[in-house]
Amino acid sequence: MKIIGLDVGSKTIGVAISDELGWTAQGLTTIQWDENDIHSADAPLEKIISEYTIEKAVVGLPKNMNGTIGERGQACEKYAKYIENKFQIPVELWDERLTTVAAERVLLEADMSRKKRKKVIDKMAAIMILQGYLDSK
Template identity: 35%
Template structure:
């Protein structure tokens, strides 16, 4: 089996969570959260991550409503994914990320997080959960 590296992003208008993982173990590790202004990241930071990890695919979380419908944040997350693809020519897949932020907060709380998400964000934990969920739905083939 050939190992694949994937980067995942949890898009947000103030912060973008990031995680990297590989297909041999289907696990992911959190990376530093990327600051954003109105959903616009420092593209040099994104480029540096792509150069460092050289992902085969980028997964961008799609924050659907609970009923499966799209919202404004979905449109912006898709735009973010399209820009990654357009600027860096890496394949990008959008992936349903409903409840990952809630799950990330629960995991952080269990590990002693005090609930101040502005100073100690959980966005990269959410990105890790997005990537791990993606692998559960797309298991690597031997």
């Protein structure tokens, strides 16, 4: 069963997908979207879900360090429900605390320029979200 992992930001959505066995997560793309228009990422997501025969989604849930859910987390919960209804696939929320920080660290250690990091940080965070989920199973 292939699973899609999403790192949902206000302007971009990082996308990763699992292999068929659900062992590894691979970065796929970053989708530009407008958080104020919840439908703005529908076409590229629909294409990915169809092309890769995605059966489940994992959406990163950015919790505060004390475990509470703030405004960004609420936006992700709303989008997760939207995806579940729109694409008729089950969606799980996954605690993504520090994934962007960890992704940034990996890219810094790889000596990647700031400009290049900015292009791939969301995709890298999606990989970490999905891989964390896969490893927990």
